[in-house]
Amino acid sequence: MSTSQIAFLKGHGTENDFVIVPDPDNTIDLPVSVVARLCDRRAGIGGDGLLHAVRSAAHPEAQAMAGEAEWFMDYRNADGSIAEMCGNGVRVFAGYLQRAGHAEEGDLAVATRGGVKKVHIAKDGEITVSMGRALLPGDGVTVSLGGRSWDARNVNMGNPHAVAFVEDLAHAGDLLSVPPYSPAAVYPEGVNIEFVVDRGPRHVAMRVHERGSGETRSCGTGACAVAVAAARRDGADPSETGTPVTYTVDLPGGTLVITERPDGEIEMTGPAVIVAEGLIDSAWLETESA
């Protein structure tokens, strides 16, 4: 960890919140322990995750994408673990790039561990991300929580999800602070678990327990996984009908609109908000790092 002060921003997308650390040349070392402390809501800045903003050419995991996307979103969960993708994170990352003058309204590309994501920043500030295709491995999955169990759908959006349709979101109770059980054989790297209820035609509501972060108020990849699982449950498959299918997904922190296109591409639209920017105190970093 460098001893000089480190700039940060704080942002959120439908209240899935992030500490953003701009580091164009990839000179800031962010070990697991430092990420976890920065994301700590009492002793640190606080966030569901951290977005390390690095030029693709300067990051070994992103160099191969540098020709397509100038910036790499090096995403970390709140516990410091690395994840392949973060849907809300990509929108907030694009919002940061625009604020910093690295991107303008319109189209841009962002490199992630889940590949290059195409992003559109609209005039009204809403951001649409092409999230790629969902994979739906056929594994039967059971999610258990508080003495109840549900059959769940295994959906991969670059990162793993188990989607359980439940009778009442309250069944997830306060127990979302305790990790729900899901089979390690299907998810050796852990899993994000979504609990879903119907709100109306092609309109659902969900809560999520995120791998590496606990219960969060929103999850973009989770909302995409939920929309695809709901569509298949409802007998809708755009690749068969040639017609896009759109679901509105309500989360505790806001609403995301998810469209699956006939070619399988999933588009997620929602807000991105930059709340603050400042400097991480170097004395705190040195003390805490010691």
Ligand SMILES: N[C@@H](CCC[C@H](N)C(=O)O)C(=O)O
């Ligand atoms: N909140 C994110 C997902 C972040 C990664 C996830 N916790 C994982 O470990 O896969 C989103 O908006 O997609």
